[in-house]
Every structure is written in structure tokens, then in C-alpha cells.
Amino acid sequence: MPGVVGGPRVLLRRLREVMAGPGTAQERLDRIVRNIAANMVADVCSIYLLRAGRRLELFATEGLNPDSVHKATLKVGEGLVGTIADTATPLSLPDAQAHPKFAYLPETGEEIFHSLMGVPIIRAGRVVGVLVVQNRTMREYDEDEIDAMQTIAMVLAELIGQGDLVDPAELSETEARRREPYTYDGVGLAEGLALGVAVLHEPRVAVDRLIAEDPQVELNRLAVAMSSLRKRIDAMLDDQDVLAGEQRDIIEAYRMFAHDRGWREKIEEAIKSGLTAEAAVERVQMETRARMGSITDPYLRERLSDLEDLANRLLRHLAGKTETAAGDELPDEAILVARTMGPAELLDYDRTRLKAVVLEEGSPTSHVAIVARGLGIPLVGGCERVLERVEPGDMVVADGDTGQVIFRPTPEVAAAFTENLRIRTERRAEYAQYRNMPAVSKDGVAVKLYMNAGLTVDLPHLDETGADGIGLFRTELQFMVSATMPRLATQIELYANALAAAGERPLIFRTLDVGGDKVLPYMGAQREENPALGWRAIRLVLDRPALLRYQLRALLIAGAGKVLSIMFPMVADVAEFRQARQILEVERRRLERLGRPLPQAIRVGTMLEVPALAYQLPALLPLVDFISIGSNDLLQFFFAADRGNPKVAGRYDLLAPAALKLLRDICAACTAAGVPVSLCGEMAGRPLEAMTLIGLGFRSISMNAVSIGPVKAMLRGLDVGEFRAYIDRLIDGPDRTLRGKIESFARDHGVPI
Structure with a gap:
């Protein structure tokens, strides 16, 4: 069976020579298809590029009627070439004319050719054309040949995108399509509206150098980067205090893929074909994306998505860039785009420049959503596979109220949202006049209007808004944004700062409301069928009384000389409240014995979040100083x-x-x-x-x-x-x-x- 003459490396070298050679763009493109046909031992080689109206136009051919160049066209989805463009997947057929999608173009003279192999030309995650070879005989193309064609298509995509082979004017429509607006209807997780530019939380590595000078050097670079990646993943998993639950499952999947021999061998084969290590990773990544497009099973799609993420991590290791964008200087109006984020990661960003966050995942009760709401940063989740389409620097409109995100909005849409932002700014100015009014x-x-808080960054809002006090201080946020259990002194400092900010205004601390969906990374996850109804909040700390005592001790010390208000969450039975209050009393007596200063007064209440407690009010009300309905x-x-x-x-x-x-x-x-x-x-x-x-x-x-x-x-x-x-x-x-x-x-x- 014929193969690739001299191997892909020889062909890639020749393509580079053609690219650097003399002649017009069309002349060089014609030489490219001749070289590919010769090296692939094919009777035909053709390049189709995407044009206006989702048409694929024949741009160059060796073997078909030359008069059909720039005349023969197919719509995306039409014929075999259109099908390849539509599905973004390769197609290999020994008898192309027997395929139900075969469409005959009489002007090309292709009726005498039977076998066909075509691959999409993909740039920045988008199909920009199709590369096809054909033979007169009914020929089976092997996997090595398909891989070689995909490698060639990858190089072509970059050359085409750079305007080196095709006049920029000829591709203006294709480039315009890349800038077309697109909309996601996600889920609003934190209210607000923002207009800005996209910044990737985990920046992509731009693969500028595709063709390797020395494959062995690239193999060595891959080995070093792969080792670094594996060590980092292994270290994360070995640290039992850092990962739990779904986070651990994700990293376990990363480790499985990182140690997968088949994945590494595919990258190595791509390097041996003549690509740099980065280009080889991207080449295998393209294949992963193609497979994702044809898989409907959500579990398998998630696993392939994990592999995609791992490839991005490997690219960053190759480039020596393993950190997130938080360490970079953000543009003035930054809208962060990520698959998911932890609350501590969000706090790493400059909040004077960060205007909104867009996530592929996320839920209203996720840690990052809670922190975003506290910071007043609009957040939209549920934008599935957005990272495959967004480009850094894209203009973005993010509406945390409706959950809608618009990338590359038209000038009219951008102007409308700018006007909306102006109106909101004016309203905020109007609301500011009420700050000192009763x-x-x-x-x-x-009516007393209190504000919710949970972090130091929330405290200035007390004076800014004229709130009557803090009706809910979520103490768990400090635990959630920390990689380890906050030390006693750290807790005391936060609670004391909050009391100082409140001054004479009331402040109510809610004890730890963790468990369920609020998994502390250093506590270990409990797999539960219904986590919202499971081992969480007061149930968890009553089973782990040392945790509650530790926190209550910090609160009592911080509240020395002040009125201290404490409430317990998720109480479902009066007995639970009695037990929690008894633990508080034990800690109060301990400090009293030690001669430590105590709060001037201690008010103890409960959250009413469980319907059962509403029917125990006659027994509960004599025991509490206040009730707060969640x-x-x-x-x-x-x-x-x-x-x-x-x-x-x-x-x-x-x-x-x-x-x-x-x-x-x-x-x-x-x-x-x-x-x-x-x-509250x-x-x-x-x-x-x-x-x-x-x-x-x-x-x-x-x-x-x-x-x-x-x-x-x-x-x-x-x-x-x-x-x-x-x-x-x-x-x-x-x-x-x-x-x-x-x-x-x-x-x-x-x-x-």
C-alpha cells in the first residue's frame, strides 16, 4: 500500500520552503498541493477554504480540472467535503461515490476518482477549510496517512491564517466570520452587568513555531514537561489536606491521562513527523476536540474534556507558564473566562480591574459564586464549552441578572449595553443619596436594613451603603478561601475587624455552615445522595464539637467588651440548639476560669431554614434571643x-x-x-x-x-x-x-x- 514518500518531516520541510519561496499566493498554494499529492502518492490533492455564506471554495488543486479553481463550491454540510467541514472530523473512504453524502461537481472532472481522504483545516478551534486527497483506485488509507494529513492541515491552517499563502483580502470573509457575535444563555450566579474584554483565567499558549529543527530536542523537551506535569499532579493528590470530593476526582482523571502511554505516544509520533513539542500537543488536542464532537455520552465527553484541560496544562509546562492570569496585569475592563474557579483564585485578582466572570460550570451555591456576590462582581455560569470559542481580547457583555453572555457584540448591541450601564450607574448615584436617610x-x-458579609473586603460597604448593621456574617467564607484550617489567631483577627467596622451597629455571626455542597478542601468530602439534606452545618459541627468549640472560642475572644451575637445554622430540632448553646457555655466558662476578658453581653439565636423548626416555635422561642429566617x-x-x-x-x-x-x-x-x-x-x-x-x-x-x-x-x-x-x-x-x-x-x- 502506498504511504507518505519520505515521511511527513520531508513534506513539512518542503512546505516551509514553498512558503518562503517566490511567487504569488496562488502560485505558492498550487505548489503546495503538488507537493502534497506527490508525497501522499495521490492522484488528486485539493484545498477548499471557507468563504461567505458558509461556502467552501476550491482554492487550489492538483489532479482536478484547473479551470474549476475559485469556481467550484460546496455549502458546509453538502457533499463529502462539506460534511468534513460541518463535523470537523476526518473522512476516509475507499469508494467515495458509494457514500450517501457524495455530491458530484461536473466542472472538476472528479468522476474518475474513487477513494477519498479529507481532513478539516482548523484554526483557533474553527474550521477554515478542508484538505483532500483522492485516488483512481479503491484505496484504503491507513491511520499513519490520516495522521500525516492532519499534521499538514494544521500547518496549513497557521500559514493561511497568517496570510502567507492567501491574500488577506481573499480571506476577509472568513476572518469576519471569526469575529461574528455569539451568545450564551447561561445561569446568572451573581447580579450585575459588565462590558469588557475577555481574559482567560488559564491563558492559552500560542504555538508560534510549528516545524521542528531537531525532533530529538523536541522529544527531550516533551519528556521534561511531562515529568514536571506529572510531579505537580502527584503532589496535589498526595496532599490529603488540599483536595476532596469532585476536585479530587478531576485531578485523579488528570493523573490517569498524564500517565497514559497511548496519549504520550501520539504526541511523540507527531513530534517525529516534524512538529515541535507544542505543535504536537496541539495536534493531538485537535483530535480530542474532533472526538468530543461525535460523542453524546456525558461521562465520556467529560473525560475527553479533562484530557483537553490536561493538554492545556502540558502546553503551559512546555512554555514555562504554569500560573493563572492573576499574576498578570489585567486590562482596565477585564472579564475573566474559565472552566471553573475556586474562591481563593478569584480573590487573587485585582478587583479594581475585574468587572465580571464567565464560567463553563458553576452553580448558585458554589464557593466562587458566594464570594463573587459578596464582592459585587457579576458572575455567569453554565456557558458550556465557551473556552473553545472565546479569544483573549474579545469584547464581552456579561449580564449576571439574566445569565446572558454576548461575545464580540455588534456596535449596536455594545452601545445598548453601554447605555444600560450608564443608567445603572446613575441609579447607583441616586441610591447613594439615601445612604444617610432613615x-x-x-x-x-x-425597617432595619442590614447587609450580609463574610470577608474583610465586605466591611467597607457598611459605611458606603448606610446599612444599619450586619445581619449575617458568613464565617465559613474564611474557611472556604483558605487552603488549610484558619488558625485561632487568624479567626480572632477577622471577627475583631468585623466588630470594629460595625462599631455600635449590630453584627450577627453565623457559625460554620459547611458540608453538603460547601466542601472544605482540608476536611475530606462525604459522598451523599442529597448533600443539601445531609451532613452539614449544625449537624456536622455537633458531630465534630472540637471544630465548633474552636470557632466559638475565637468569637468569644474577639468579642471581649462588646455585644456578641451568634446564631447557629440549619437547626432542625430544639435539642440541636440546646446542644450547641451548651458548647458555647462550656467555652465561655473556660475563658472565665482563665481570667480572659469576656463579651459585655452574648446574644444567641438560630437560623430558621428547616420547615420542621417552624412547628417547634413554642418550645424554641423561650430559649433564643433572636431568629433569622434563611x-x-x-x-x-x-x-x-x-x-x-x-x-x-x-x-x-x-x-x-x-x-x-x-x-x-x-x-x-x-x-x-x-x-x-x-x-436574610x-x-x-x-x-x-x-x-x-x-x-x-x-x-x-x-x-x-x-x-x-x-x-x-x-x-x-x-x-x-x-x-x-x-x-x-x-x-x-x-x-x-x-x-x-x-x-x-x-x-x-x-x-x-
Whole structure:
């Protein structure tokens, strides 16, 4: 069976000589197809390039009718050449005319040729053309020949893209297509709108040198980089305190692939064919992408995606660039794009320049989403395979409210979003005027508007927003962004800084709410079928009392001489609260025995997030100093609908009468018992929902800092008495949701929502 004469290295060397030689672009392209045909022992070699209207135009041929050049065309998806372009996968056929997709082009004279092998010409992840060889005989092309063709196509893609073989004007339409806008409908994980330029969290390595001078040198470079990569992965897995759960599974997959002999041998073969180590990795990576396109099984796609990620890591090791973009100077309006991120990684970035984050993965309860919301950085997740399409420097619009991301927006779209940003900026300026105004309604009802916090970077927002205090300080964020358990002194410092920032304003610390989906990397994961309902929060720390005691000790020391408010999360039974409060008392007595200064007063409360606790209020209320309703968990448990699952999250409405009656009854019971009650879920930060809570009787709500202004503006335009009478008439009615009617009330009465 004929093969590649002299091997791919000889052909690549000849292609380089043609590229550097004299003549017009067309003359050099003609010489290239002649060289490929001769070296592949083919009767025909043709190059088709993508043109306007998704047409593939014959640009050069050896063996077909030369008059058909620039005249013969096929649409993407039409014929065998169009199929190769459409699927981005090679095609090898001993009898091409028997294939159902065969399309005869009479002007080419190709009817006498039977066998065909074609490969896509891919540049920057996009098909820009097709390279084809044909033979008169019914010939079987072997894998080595297909590999050689793909290597040649890779080199052609770079030459074409650089304009070395084709006049730039001839490819203007193709390049224009590369700049076409495209949109992802993801999931909004942190609110806000941003317009900026794309920055890759893990920058790609640009492969500038494709053809190797000395293959042995490239093989040695690969061996060094592969060894470095393997050592780094092994070290991550050997450190039991760093990885857990899904993170560990991902790195285990990396190690499996990194030690896979077949993967390495493919890269080595590509190097032996004449490519540099980087080009060889990219060559094998292209094959992986092609395989991903034809696989529907989600598990296999995920494994191939892991292999793609590993190839990117290997490229960075070859280039000596193993760090993320956090160490680089960001552009002024940076929008970070990544597959996934940890919360500590996000905190590494310059937040004066970082305007938004776009992730392939992510959920509303992911660590990075929680931190992004705290920092006020818009975040969109669920943009599947976005890294395959985005180019560094692309203009990006990211809408954390709707979950929509637009890459390379048209000038009209960019202008519309710029105007939207301007309006939002003006609104923020309007809200700023309310900072020092009291949170009082039109009819004189005062409502305490607290903010949620969890990190040192949140604390300045207290003064910036004019919040009445911190209604929820999430202490777990410090544990989540740290690679190891925070030391006692570190915890004390954070809690003391928070109390100092609050001054005389109230501040409520929530003890560790970890477990479930909030896996601490140094604690080890527990595989659970329903993690949200599993071993988490108060359940976890009561089973590991040393962890709770350690934290309570830090809180008591930090609160010396001040009013210290502590609440326990995820309490489902009064007995759990009693047990947790007893542990607090043990720690208080310990410090007292040691002669350490104690808080001036200790207030102890609980989160109400489990519906069962709502039916234990008569037994609970005499024991607590306050209650804070966590509406996020309470209502997802109430409706048995995972708020992080887009397929079911929209099946219920927070303003459904059943949910509102539950909240009203809890509020009424606490008020009757003289126990302060607040609500600190996401609904508190939305003006319409906050308006409804106030109408139900709540006089204290806690929200993200950015929501204080809009909610205060709403309150100052609301007549609470009038609205309460209105909602009382509706709440026992048959409506599935009261949202529309509440919106109508706000609109009719001029309440800004």
C-alpha cells in the first residue's frame, strides 16, 4: 500500500520552503498541493477554504480540472467535503461515490476518482477549510496517512491564517466570520452587568513555531514537561489536606491521562513527523476536540474534556507558564473566562480591574459564586464549552441578572449595553443619596436594613451603603478561601475587624455552615445522595464539637467588651440548639476560669431554614434571643425544589401564597413572643420581594450590600399600612403567585421597584 514518500518531516520541510519561496499566493498554494499529492502518492490533492455564506471554495488543486479553481463550491454540510467541514472530523473512504453524502461537481472532472481522504483545516478551534486527497483506485488509507494529513492541515491552517499563502483580502470573509457575535444563555450566579474584554483565567499558549529543527530536542523537551506535569499532579493528590470530593476526582482523571502511554505516544509520533513539542500537543488536542464532537455520552465527553484541560496544562509546562492570569496585569475592563474557579483564585485578582466572570460550570451555591456576590462582581455560569470559542481580547457583555453572555457584540448591541450601564450607574448615584436617610416608609414605619458579609473586603460597604448593621456574617467564607484550617489567631483577627467596622451597629455571626455542597478542601468530602439534606452545618459541627468549640472560642475572644451575637445554622430540632448553646457555655466558662476578658453581653439565636423548626416555635422561642429566617434553604425545602437546578428552580415562586403564609406565620409568632425576627435570604435584596416581606410584618431584613440602596428607595416610597391591607386580602386567595398583583400595586402607587 502506498504511504507518505519520505515521511511527513520531508513534506513539512518542503512546505516551509514553498512558503518562503517566490511567487504569488496562488502560485505558492498550487505548489503546495503538488507537493502534497506527490508525497501522499495521490492522484488528486485539493484545498477548499471557507468563504461567505458558509461556502467552501476550491482554492487550489492538483489532479482536478484547473479551470474549476475559485469556481467550484460546496455549502458546509453538502457533499463529502462539506460534511468534513460541518463535523470537523476526518473522512476516509475507499469508494467515495458509494457514500450517501457524495455530491458530484461536473466542472472538476472528479468522476474518475474513487477513494477519498479529507481532513478539516482548523484554526483557533474553527474550521477554515478542508484538505483532500483522492485516488483512481479503491484505496484504503491507513491511520499513519490520516495522521500525516492532519499534521499538514494544521500547518496549513497557521500559514493561511497568517496570510502567507492567501491574500488577506481573499480571506476577509472568513476572518469576519471569526469575529461574528455569539451568545450564551447561561445561569446568572451573581447580579450585575459588565462590558469588557475577555481574559482567560488559564491563558492559552500560542504555538508560534510549528516545524521542528531537531525532533530529538523536541522529544527531550516533551519528556521534561511531562515529568514536571506529572510531579505537580502527584503532589496535589498526595496532599490529603488540599483536595476532596469532585476536585479530587478531576485531578485523579488528570493523573490517569498524564500517565497514559497511548496519549504520550501520539504526541511523540507527531513530534517525529516534524512538529515541535507544542505543535504536537496541539495536534493531538485537535483530535480530542474532533472526538468530543461525535460523542453524546456525558461521562465520556467529560473525560475527553479533562484530557483537553490536561493538554492545556502540558502546553503551559512546555512554555514555562504554569500560573493563572492573576499574576498578570489585567486590562482596565477585564472579564475573566474559565472552566471553573475556586474562591481563593478569584480573590487573587485585582478587583479594581475585574468587572465580571464567565464560567463553563458553576452553580448558585458554589464557593466562587458566594464570594463573587459578596464582592459585587457579576458572575455567569453554565456557558458550556465557551473556552473553545472565546479569544483573549474579545469584547464581552456579561449580564449576571439574566445569565446572558454576548461575545464580540455588534456596535449596536455594545452601545445598548453601554447605555444600560450608564443608567445603572446613575441609579447607583441616586441610591447613594439615601445612604444617610432613615429607612422609614411614607407612613412612618421604620425597617432595619442590614447587609450580609463574610470577608474583610465586605466591611467597607457598611459605611458606603448606610446599612444599619450586619445581619449575617458568613464565617465559613474564611474557611472556604483558605487552603488549610484558619488558625485561632487568624479567626480572632477577622471577627475583631468585623466588630470594629460595625462599631455600635449590630453584627450577627453565623457559625460554620459547611458540608453538603460547601466542601472544605482540608476536611475530606462525604459522598451523599442529597448533600443539601445531609451532613452539614449544625449537624456536622455537633458531630465534630472540637471544630465548633474552636470557632466559638475565637468569637468569644474577639468579642471581649462588646455585644456578641451568634446564631447557629440549619437547626432542625430544639435539642440541636440546646446542644450547641451548651458548647458555647462550656467555652465561655473556660475563658472565665482563665481570667480572659469576656463579651459585655452574648446574644444567641438560630437560623430558621428547616420547615420542621417552624412547628417547634413554642418550645424554641423561650430559649433564643433572636431568629433569622434563611429563606433560600427554607423555601427550597418547603417546595422540595433544588434552587440550584435550573430544571426545577423556576417551578415555584417565592411570592406564592403558601410561601408567604409560612413566612407571615413565623413572623407573627416571633413578634407575639417578643423575639426579634429577621430574614436574610436572597429575597430580602430584591425590592419587590422586600416590599412583600415588609407587608407581611417584617421590620428587619438583611441583604447583599448592593441591594441596600434600591430597597431603601422602595421603602421610602411605600405606604406600609395600605400595602399590608392589600396583601392580607390576597394571601388566602386561589392565585398560584401574587407577583403580578404586587407589581401592579407598586406601579399604581408609584413605589420604585
